[in-house]
Amino acid sequence: MSDSNLHDQVSPQQAPEPETVTETEAAEKRARKTVTRRQVLAMAGCGVAGLVVGGVLATWGVTSESIASGRITIRTTPTKMIVTDRARCSGCQRCEMMCTLKNDGRVCQSIARVRVWPNYNYGHGVDTKDGVFDNCQFTIESCKQCEDPQCMNYCPVHAIYCDEESGARVVDADVCIGCGMCHAACPWNMPVVDSETGVSTKCISCGRCAEQCPNGAIKFIDWKDIADQVIAQGVVSTATIV
Structure with a gap:
């Protein structure tokens, strides 16, 4: 019997089992979802600028000097800190x-x-x-994921909303009429209407x-990782974590 025939006769039971997520991995994912920007900043007792000055973010190349030079730019959402590094691009x-x-x-x-x-x-x-x-x-x-987003404020049909899970401002494709007001209202003109679909495209922090x-020029950092760094550097005692 040829190799191809043998392959054809492999029963479904012999197929490799799909990868399963262990209980530890699942718990870690749940933990990462529960740590938010607000919790970390409350834990550290300072704002994002304080984390920078205190050296908490130096692990990711974020320092006062790198920001002042224009090399590093940071933005935050409730679930992530987004770091872009021009020197790596x-x-x-x-x-x-x-x-x-x-x-x-x-x-x-x-x-x-x-x-x-x-x-x-x-x-x-x-x-x-x-x-x-x-x-x-x-x-x-x-996208800067602004706290008071002009794209959302000026949308005439309220097609842009804040996603509860990610905190990103996203476009509801079923509601968007493709008028381009979001593009005009954004100071950076980040949303753009797709000429093929007639719907505005918008970063969802995926x-x-x-x-x-x-080259690692763009990083999405979990607030859980930043919280770990806050603790490791002694910015806050573990006794203060609620």
Whole structure:
């Protein structure tokens, strides 16, 4: 009997069992979901700026110096801290491609929720001597997940809302009418109406850009990891954790 026939006769019982999540892994995932930005900042007794000055975020390259130089940018959501590092960005634009491939089912960088291309040549601006025309430091832009988002405030049909689980401001595709008011209202013009679907695209903090960045220029950091660092550095006693 040929190898192919043997393969065809393998019974379903002989197929490998699907991977299962252990109880420990499940507990860890639950724990990560329960630690929020508010809890960590309350634990540390300071704001995000205090975490930076105190050196708590230095593990991820976030220091007062790196922020002041323009190399590092940080944004926060209730569940994540998003760190972008210009010095690590090679301008490959993989983040843009993978963002749209996951969220739109096709590669279309003009509607990507994270952007490198608009600043590819000049970086922050024509006077900054950035980008390919000078020092090859590329500017990574993405949604700021504003506390008071203008895109949401100016949407005439209230299609943008705050997702309860992630804390991200997201677009309800069934409600969006593709008017482009969100794009016009956003100071960074981050939401963009997809010409094929007629629906605005908006970052949902899925983290695909970070997962696929070959240089680690984008990081989505769990507040649980930051809480661990707060404790490790003695910023707060474990006795204060409730």
